[in-house]
Amino acid sequence: MRKMHETSSLDSTDEVSAFRGQTPSHEPPPKGVTTALQPVDDSAIPHDTIEQVISRRGSTRQFSRESITLPQLSTLLERSTRGIPIDFLDSAGSHLNDLYLIVNNVEGLAAGAYVYHWNKKILELLKAGDFRQKAGYLGLEQQLPADAAADIFFLADLKKILERYGNRGYRATQLEAGILGGKFYLAAYAQGLGATGLTFYDDDVVSFFSPHARGKSAIFLVALGRSARSK
Ligand SMILES: Cc1cc2nc3c(=O)[nH]c(=O)nc-3n(C[C@H](O)[C@H](O)[C@H](O)COP(=O)(O)O)c2cc1C
Secondary structure (H helix, E strand, O other): OHHHHHHOOOOOHHHHHHHOOOOOOOOOOOOOOEEEOOOOOHHHOOOOOHHHHHHHOOEOOOEOOOOEEHHHHHHHHHHHOOOOOOOOOOOOOOOOEEEEEEEOOEEOEOOEEEEEEOOOOEEEEEEEOOOHHHHHHHOOOOOHHHHOOEEEEEEEOHHHHHHHHOOHHHHHHHHHHHHHHHHHHHHHHHOOOEEEEEOOOHHHHHHHOOOOOOOOEEEEEEEEEOEOOOO
16 A cells, blocks of 8 residues: 555656646536436525534434435535535536436435536436335445435546546545545535445446446445434
């Protein structure tokens, strides 16, 4: 691990400069049915302080299978994808992780598999259907992603990323996923919902979201919903 860390470190100002920006962009236009995000109005957004939200935060251990609403999911996606001020990203709209969703129970959004278009703020339906059982399987045969209202899978086109950034691109992708996952947690708990990070069967996740996700790698998974405990 130490050797990998060393060989993906930057040793000169030239290397540091070359690492900045020029994020590979990869957002093919939607081909399927799309749904625009419907985030909650600023006036209706919960007003707890960040400290209150952080102290409430904790990985949900059981979801209740109850629905969340499209405005809640939209608010979470819209607020969490406003960009990270970090050297390897160009601007607010650029990102290394792509977001794919399994929607199990979201009022106002048909159950199915979706891809999120960050810049257009829309969800594109890839396939409709009840994928609760499949979500449980993909999330390493755990109950949490099957019971969640929605599961957000982070997938990255590592080939393009490594071509652009070299080995350090993998670190960048993981770092972005960690920060984004943290934002999802806080956006969920701010709205009185629950969330948990999860492990998954990498290749099966990519197959499930293919052909759209072909060639990408699974990086992280966050399950969202109503906690059984808060019920
Ligand atoms: C990368 C990552 C993977 C995780 N994988 C799982 C998992 O497969 N199953 C699970 O029940 N929890 C999983 N978790 C949740 C952790 O168990 C939980 O975050 C950890 O116990 C710390 O608890 P806290 O988040 O409530 O502070 C994962 C969390 C992260 C960040």
